[in-house]
Amino acid sequence: MVIVTWNVRGLILPCLSALSEASEGLDVETIVIDNASDDGTVRAVREAYAGTTVIANGGNGGLPVASNQGLAISRGRHVLFLNPETQVGQGTLVACVAELDAHADVGMVGCRLVYPGGATQYECARRDYRLRHVLWESAYLPELFRSNAVLAHQVMGDWDHLGRRDVEAISGAFMMVRSGIARAVGGLPEELFRYHEDLALALRVRRAGWKIRYLGDIATLHHGEASRRKSSSPLSLLEGEVRVRLIRERGGPVRAALARPMFGLRSFSRLGIALVGRFLPGLGRLKAARPKAFDVRLHALHVLWTVSPRAAKRLIPYADEVDVAVMLSPRIRPPLGVSR
Numbered sequence: 001m002v003i004v005t006w007n008v009r010g011l012i013l014p015c016l017s018a019l020s021e022a023s024e025g026l027d028v029e030t031i032v033i034d035n036a037s038d039d040g041t042v043r044a045v046r047e048a049y050a051g052t053t054v055i056a057n058g059g060n061g062g063l064p065v066a067s068n069q070g071l072a073i074s075r076g077r078h079v080l081f082l083n084p085e086t087q088v089g090q091g092t093l094v095a096c097v098a099e100l101d102a103h104a105d106v107g108m109v110g111c112r113l114v115y116p117g118g119a120t121q122y123e124c125a126r127r128d129y130r131l132r133h134v135l136w137e138s139a140y141l142p143e144l145f146r147s148n149a150v151l152a153h154q155v156m157g158d159w160d161h162l163g164r165r166d167v168e169a170i171s172g173a174f175m176m177v178r179s180g181i182a183r184a185v186g187g188l189p190e191e192l193f194r195y196h197e198d199l200a201l202a203l204r205v206r207r208a209g210w211k212i213r214y215l216g217d218i219a220t221l222h223h224g225e226a227s228r229r230k231s232s233s234p235l236s237l238l239e240g241e242v243r244v245r246l247i248r249e250r251g252g253p254v255r256a257a258l259a260r261p262m263f264g265l266r267s268f269s270r271l272g273i274a275l276v277g278r279f280l281p282g283l284g285r286l287k288a289a290r291p292k293a294f295d296v297r298l299h300a301l302h303v304l305w306t307v308s309p310r311a312a313k314r315l316i317p318y319a320d321e322v323d324v325a326v327m328l329s330p331r332i333r334p335p336l337g338v339s340r
Helices: 009-022 041-048 063-073 092-102 131-137 179-184 197-207 226-230 235-251 253-279 284-289 296-307 309-314 324-328
Strands: 002-005 031-035 053-057 078-082 086-088 106-114 164-166 174-178 211-222
Touching (some): 002 063, 009 041, 009 086, 009 092, 031 063, 053 063, 063 078, 063 179, 063 197, 078 092, 078 179, 092 106, 092 211, 106 197, 131 253, 197 211, 197 235, 235 296, 253 296, 296 309
Parallel strands (some): 002 078, 106 211
Antiparallel strands (some): 164 211
16 A cells, blocks of 8 residues: 655554554555655654655655655555545455455445544545536535535535445545556556546546446545645645646546636635625634635635636745645656655
């Protein structure tokens, strides 16, 4: 399995502990790729889990690049791309391996992801991102109507995610793939720093003729994106680029051309909501729970990105852990000094 870390020492150790307990006789190879953490992650993993392969990158080239580093040196017949903010449940690894081994037409397997409070994270089984989803997001309709079959279409909101079925996509927090397939489709797509890789990989696996199976009767705890919350990088600015790229890959250049102005309308709508919310009284709890919804600067940058990505980029403050130019123009990567 391949785990990419960045400043999550407090979470990677419980993650590895849970993996050890959940292996249950499987021959498991664990590879940790660290993207230049400064919190002692590398040292902590090496000291606590001497049998784990740890690659310490000298810079942060993004999640997909690091994941593919791990894929390149992995030796198992299946590879699990695992988020360090997870704790794999008992029986989960065995069930996923058994599913792949028993069904020759299944190329990728995922499980149910649950938050610490026990709620299911619906992104663990979902559909491709489509053009109409951009419009529904303009007024936060998928979030307001979470169980609606139409408005929550992308996350399959009308389904409790408790059963087993074939789906279009699963979450990148837990993706088990046949190693040969992962390599054949080029690994995780590296076009962006992060955030689109799981949906794009799932689409490529399906287009190669393989099914994606979701197992809702087994679970993995997912704390959420702790590393993203620690980041000073404006990763939210990638949102528009991510959506346009996903729509282009699924629907072609015409739909992608429509997606950019539609994302602009979405951003303009959300900017209006944020501005109105700034002056309305009695929204303290809502603002605290959903700070991004009322972040005027963020939505203004999204509007600007629609018109001129370069202009939006110039307004972003320098990020300490990764150069903003690299984040938004991933073809230009910083050299990665690697140590074992």
